[in-house]
Amino acid sequence: MSKVIRIGTRDSELALWQANTVKAQIESLGYQTELVPVKSTGDLILDKPLYELGITGIFTKTLDIAMITGQVDIAVHSMKDVPTLLPKGIVKAAVLKRAPSEDILVHKGTTDFYNTEGTIATGSLRRKAQWLHKYPTHKVEDLRGNVNTRLQKLQDNNWNGAIFAKAGLERINLTPENHEVLDWMIPAPAQGAMLVVAMENDSETREVLAKLNHEDTDICTQVERDFLRTLEGGCTAPIGAIATIKNDTIHFTGALFSLDGKQKLLVENSVPKDSFSNFGYECATNILENEGGAALMKEIRKALNPKTTNE
Structure with a gap:
């Protein structure tokens, strides 16, 4: 294949890490690539909880449009952010080997608040519900933004801790020492996995991406989704x-x-x-x-x- 594969990605540090990982894997097979960063609505609107925005696939919609209009050939996503129903014409092309799927709590150096009153921050309804199920006396505050922004907000507020995906922090070397793996918390479907999507009619690119697919991760994430x-x-x-x-x-x-x-x-x-x-x-x-x-x-x-x- 002679064409350069244009890779669409959000422009956060984590999204760029993921896109560059796919870029390196494609280039190791002998193909040329180019990164095309795009800002999503989910990155731009930070003052409302995700569920209040009323948009399915808020972190993927902008890249979907870029693919459908021919600006990019493929897009790389955290698979947990991708709606279970892809837009018409866009298909799953590869699921990369899964990283750790657990959630972690980043705290202020102590977890003494577990059995008293505490305040935890997360923008996820799943994490909030599970935390309150286990710690019904605690409060949960909304937390939005990319990984870097959320870590800074934790430092700037008097919360006891905030919940993150372990994989996201590990990928960009931002895991603080003060953290605890929440092995009791059931992760989001497909958490820790990366998805590459392509246009259904682009058989040439899809053939390349099929070589990146990790079968067991593909099967497990399909069951979860x-x-x-x-x-x-x-x-x-x-x-x-x-x-x-x-x-x-x-x-x-x-x-x-x-x-x-x-x-x-x-x-x-x-x-x-x-x-x-x-x-x-x-x-x-x-x-x-x-x-x-x-x-x-x-x-x-x-x-x-x-x-x-x-x-």
Whole structure:
């Protein structure tokens, strides 16, 4: 292939790290690339929680438009930010090997507040709900911005700590000494994974990207995202999901929480690796039909979209 593959990316430090990682892998195969940084709406509007903006795929929409209009050939995303339904004409081209999927708490040097009163910051409804489920006496403040901005806001406020994705901090060498891995917190579907998308009709570029795909990560993230899509959570509902593969068996844990963290609907199951295609759907259906999930999702949608919900 003689053309230069133009890589679209958000222009934050983390997004550029991810794009440069893909750039290096493509170039190691002998192809030419060029980075094209683009600012997303999610990066520009920092004074509102994500769920209040009412845009699905807020961190990916600008790059989607750049691809559809021919400004870039591919885009690199944190997979957890990508809507489960891609825009018409755009397809999954590669899922890179997953980094750590856990969340971590960055604190001020002590966790003595765990058993008393504490204030934690996060912009994620999933993290907020799980924190309140475990620590119902605590307060959770909204925290927006890229990784660097959020770390600075933690220092500038009197919060006890803030929650981050472990992979994001590790990738740009910003993990503070004062942190604790939240191994009890179920991560966002596809957390720690990087997704490369391309135009469906660009078979030449897709053939190149297929060489970067990591099969086990691809399978696990598909199960998690199928679970998310079936629950109809989009990027906003408090939904966690993690799938792992060991000895050709997929082990899955997924949960739906109420916004205040008081309700937790959990599913845990395992299937052979070659039976993954409907696994995420089946786990979500179990929650919806047998655990009261349908009623809880109705409550969540009504609370988040009071003007548009007619139920």
